[in-house]
Amino acid sequence: MLVVVILQQVLEDAELRAWGWRIPFALGAVLAVVALWLRRQLDETSKHETRALKEAGSLKGLWRNRKAFLMVLGFTAAGSLCFYTFTTYMQKYLVNTAGMHANVASGIMTAALCVFMLVQPLFGALSDKIGRRTSMLCFGALATLFTVPILSALQNVTSPYAAFALVMCALLIVSFYTSISGILKAEMFPAQVRALGVGLSYAVANALFGGSAEYVALSLKSVGMESSFFWYVTAMAVLAFLVSLMLHRKGKGLRL
Known part of the structure; x- marks a missing residue:
């Protein structure tokens, strides 16, 4: 940006x-x-014994961890969709829907993304205090409640400062996910299938949902159903919340 x-x-x-x-x-x-x-x-940080395991990096080994794979697939789909909606697509949304000049929209997003970058360590530290599960539940719940109001308010925003504030609200919500997504996914798989489990689930979910966010949004806008995209993102946030409920509680088993 x-x-x-x-x-x-x-x-x-x-x-x-x-x-x-x-x-x-x-x-x-x-x-x-x-x-x-x-x-x-x-x-490489993986131990020689781990790499030597028969099922290391195999689909058979991944199948034994299919629950973790599906869970990562679920909250990555929601997280990447929300992330791309409020980052890469948002500049176009401010121009095409809110009617802002491209330079103004780019300035807003540059400032917002700089702040977004700076708060990641803070949200990561918060997750260390409250646990990964609580952070993910906060992300799912807040994204469910506020995606439609934020995107609806941005439709008619005229002040760059108001637009910046609304975008920042969305990015702060997304930060509950982005600040811990990498470590959370890694913690859910044993070492022998960690690279395959994280890499494959991330690639599939990110390509299908995150990568298609802009296309879906603009396609719905072109047929006069722009608000349907708001609800699509909200539905995926609900999915993230439900999947996060299945994460281990802090202090019970693996600390997530």
């Missing part, structure tokens, strides 16, 4: 449409190569 704001300031609209839009993708490709190089420099 910061790159988008900078490009909007230094390039004309015609230049952005002609070739400027390619710059973020080019930067992303370069950073992907850098990330791959960094990852290859890291030492």
Whole structure:
């Protein structure tokens, strides 16, 4: 988002449409190569005994942990949908629905995402106090209650400050999930299938629900059913809440 704001300031609209839009993708490709190089420099932390297990990284081993897989699939679907709705799609929503200028919407989202980034350690620390289960229940309950009101209010917002406040409310709710999602998923699988269990469930849920958020939202808007998307996100938040109820309670078994 910061790159988008900078490009909007230094390039004309015609230049952005002609070739400027390619710059973020080019930067992303370069950073992907850098990330791959960094990852290859890291030492593996899994024990040799774990890697040597017959079912390590196998679908058979994953099947034995199918309940954990389905649970991760459920709250990842809801979490990624909410995350993409209030991050990548929100800039377009402010422009297309609220009628804000693209530069204003980009500025709002850049500021909101900076704050969102800074509060992640705080929500992570809070989860260490109250437990993963409570954090996920807070996410599911608050997203269920406030998704429709926030998106509905943003439809008619005119003040950039009001828009920022509403977006931040949504992102703070999402933070209950994003601040712990990685560690929560890892804690739910034994070491021998952890990479497969987390990776596959994340990839499937993120692609089907998070990745399609913008497409679904714009498709419903094009046929005059934009508010249906609000309820779709809410329904997925209900799913996250129900799945989170099945997590272990703090102090009983695995501390989640």
